[in-house]
Amino acid sequence: LPMLAIEAFDDLLLGISYGPNPLTSIDGASSLPQDDWFCNEAVRMWGRSGRGDLRVMKQMGANLVRLYGNNPNNDHTNFLDEALAQGLG
Secondary structure (H helix, E strand, O other): OHHHHHHHHHOOOOEEEEOOOOOOOHHHHHHOOOOOOOOHHHHHHHOOOOOOHHHHHHHOOOOEEEEOOOOOOOOOHHHHHHHHHOOOO
């Protein structure tokens, strides 16, 4: 029975809600063009060449990322590829 309990945790979703906001002041909030931080223009936040948010999430134990504010007109391929490479679903 203890083995079954351990195996049950293998399928447990450990998610992080991700909606970064790269503001340096409150005044900048009204000038944001959109809130899609998963496109190529935002790679400095989540990518390996930047601060590596996806890597940090994986190090924290996450296996799933909940996204907010994606624009369907933007290409998200690189974000999704990096999430997959980090083991995030």
